[in-house]
Amino acid sequence: MTPSVHGGTAAPAQPPAAPSSTASYWAPLRVPVFRTLWLAQFASNIGSWMQTVGAQWLITEQGGSAGLIALVQTAASLPVLLLGIPAGALADIVDRRKLLFTAQLLMLMAAALLAILTALGQMDSYGVLILTFVLGCGTALMNPAWQAIQPELVARRDLIPAAAALGGVNMNMARAVGPALGGLVVALAGTAAVFALNAASFLVTLAALATWHRPATDSPMAAERMMPAIRAGYRYVRHAPRIRKVLGRLLLYVPCAAALWALLPVVASQQLGMGVGGYGLLLGAVGAGAVLGAVVLPRARRKWSSNVTLAGGGVLLALTLLVLAVVRIPWIVGVALAFSGLAWVGVLSILNAQMQVTAPEWVRARALAVYLTIFQGGLAIGAAVWGSIADSLGVRGALLVAAAVMVIGSLVGLFIAVPDTELDRSPSMHWPTPAMVLDPSAATGPVLVTVEYRVPADHADAFTDAMGAVGRSRLRTGALHWDLFRDGSQPDRYLELFTVASWEEHERQHGGRLTGYDRSAEEKSRSLVDPEHPLTVSHYLPIHRDSG
Template identity: 55%
Template sequence: MSIAPSSPGPAETDSPWAPLAGRVFRALWIAQLVSNTGSWMQTVGAQWLLVGHGAAVVTLVQTAASLPVVLLALPSGVAADRFDRRSVLLAAQFAMLAVSGVLAALAFADALTPTLLLVLTFALGCGTALMGPAWQAIQPELVERRRLGQAAALGAVNMNLARAVGPALGGAVVAATGAGWVFAFNAASYLGIAAVLVLWRRPPAAGPAAGRERLVAALYAGRRYVWNAPGVRRVLLRTLLFVPGGAALWALLPLSASRTLGLGSGGYGLLLGAVGLGAVAGAFVLPRVRRVLGANGTLVAGALVFAGVPAVLATVRVPWLAAVALLPAGLAWIAVLATLNAAVQTRLPGWVRARGLAVYLMVFQGGQALAAPLWGALADRAGLRACLLAACAVSLLGAASVRRWPLHDAEGIDPAPADHWPTPPLVFEPGEADGPVLVSVVYRVPADDRAEFTDRMRRVARSRRRTGAVDWGLYQDGDDPERFVETYLVATWAEHRAQHRVRLTATDRRHEERARELLVPGTLPEVTHAFDTASGPVVPDGPDPRVPGSGDTDTDTDTDPSLGSGSGSGISG
């Protein structure tokens, strides 16, 4: 038996549940719900075992779970881009199953010390770090691009529905039988996702995007893309400004439950359940909220809610009032996470998607990992009430910052591949590792259009750097002001071939077209590929019998015949 993907019908486009019409997405969503429920049961068990050891120790559970993402997100993103993503996900599931099994065995043997608990929680976080980029990167394979926002919202609903059920179950189980059984349930919960992945018939075209990229080169390519993608950088900034205030709630809630509200593990589970119920309810109203407020308005509203909840927890002593205050926290959490997740998904092309998502997860989880112990230390030093009020102030600052640093409009971004660069017709075939490669493109621009041409080429520069260039320049000829020379350096021939084959997007093509609209009518860009010969000749010994004079040069010049004035075709290098 196998599971093949299916596409929802057009009539379901506006439904927040439309992605669930796809069989693979639906099966994985259900399996993930079971797994997330187990994870929340385990979180309650772990945090409650440490409540008597001080605020700083309790908050270290969140740090131990999140810190591996900071350390391993980029290598995990490279793995998800280089290898089959289903295989990566299966490896992560079985690794987490094994660690959870060890946790359960130690708990049953009454041998689980705080140090061992934190170390094994860190190991589970390593599995989550390996899984995260691959899990996010397969979403566009399971749902249509226009429904990625709905899929992201359903992912957040999944987590928060599990938050509504798991903590209450976990608290009851811990109170009745001890922590060992919640760890055991979590171990078994990974089998469901593994079963669905084994049965999934993944399309052959959805294979590894990074191909034969080496690890270090792939890491640099991912970092370079993110750094030169302003839209992705802005999503990361908004994430970084939201997470510290949001992390305070999760880090300090068990302390509020035990110290301020006088609740046990079951009561703490019910408080987390209130957050989950709010998130599930939020799934119904989120599409309307986004239509009314837009992406940036949703971020402001979410941050304001997260400013109000800690203020309520700092002042109330009645458990049911605290639970009511936590309901909108769930809605705000799902709204912000779905908005940020959809924003980064829609801005990343397939070849670097897992690495870009790895950076996003690194910022998100890293912010939580670093903020949680700081909130715990502040609670120990200044008191829980003062710490909660400080978290309120941080969230208010995050809301105010949206006006200064909003998300960029994504309407003009199209990450679909654009195969508009023909293979450069060199007189010899360089090796994959040959380089660096200096690509030069000569343009002729009328006097009246030179300033506008220079301005449009700035976007082309970012495109070159995103896709592989380590250096870029645009020069005007001092003897011929109409002549402009663009140069960019690519580390290896393999990197430059990747630019030709998989890395350019429809957005890159549009930027090139807009710059070339300003060329002198009837002129064509002239493209040159030159290779560094400092470490030895790139051209093989002896002439190429197919090409006269091919043994005399390591530079190739070509006037791209596919380029007409304003034709919209791309340059050949």
């Protein structure tokens, strides 16, 4: 048994399950609850792609410019910039199942209103954008919770990457079916019918959620409050190097990829002379390539590192943008779009799986909310930018610029390597309850914690290096400030200190925010300490004096 940094005895942390190299990417579908919700998500995604085709084509029929058509993507994605982070905090605070119910009901009402007003002939381009924005608000509320429940649904850690990949397969299978189906429905029954079918798809998801009985989670502490929870999520992401690398790669990829989704309807109608059915088939080619990507990706991951695979996906998408810019033969464009779908699902499944397995349970939805905010924000801002460039330089010029920037971003991304090694993110409550004579309230703060170490001279450099990881751990789990000092009169004496906003925040460090990886960092630094001088831990509380 290893002594805790706060004294006492710690229970051993459980290492993460090793990923199975033989596990099929379809294995999570053998889990009944995952399969039910996955199929419901598939129905909802088909409805969403039908809705996108209907919205873009309705604006096209009304004579909207390329910039206005591109704003459909912006209206769908922009709400994540406004609501994504609070939604992530909500998903870590409230019951995720109830939050998903609320978001689905909001989207059901918006889609139904869009269908009714369109059927009555009362819907113009700006009305489409407004209700698309409302649907985006529901998506913003839903996405962090939906992503965060995936590890709960599959249970086994080695299935999480497969579950993340299946999420991409789901979206892109829907992309293969939804646009073509949406184009067919628009041609046969009009855009109002497409919007009505999208509304019905939310009923399917609500029915699936009703069948999922999420186990109650007993926590000795009350739920976090909204603003402290948001700040805690921000601190975690800021001080988690691996997550920052994933977000950096995402930021290099998505804004350029937005050119594909924003300008493809213009390419179909203006450059290829295709109708709504042909546009649906082009989107179907993207989806078919994405489904193929789910088959190819495991083989690519065995052959190449994540870093190389991500760069290759970016270059492949850049080549697709180049083909869209210069080729006027529909079947060649369709083949190129299939490769773009392969690249799309390959890149995003790697990045999404990294987020799923890297963020611990207590902050997973908040970390995923940051990921989704960058993802959807990149799509929203990117779509608006490429639409504006297309209005100025033409669609061909915008696609050529996007392809060039994507290649540059892919090469830069090689220097932001996303490691393939796993971290132990299992909870490790190895800090015992502090022995306190005073009884601070939850709001008491700030709290100053000090830890005194005695380190032999020959371990000084190694100890200082090891404490860097310990400092990041303190900052990830709640510390506002952290530092390490050395006694000038006794060079073997080191003093670590960190401040926490309140006693409640420090209790949360004791009560579940630490992981096996945090414990390993502490054990590495403690192995360099003089064993004849045990650590000394102190907690200092503020003294508030009356001005009188």
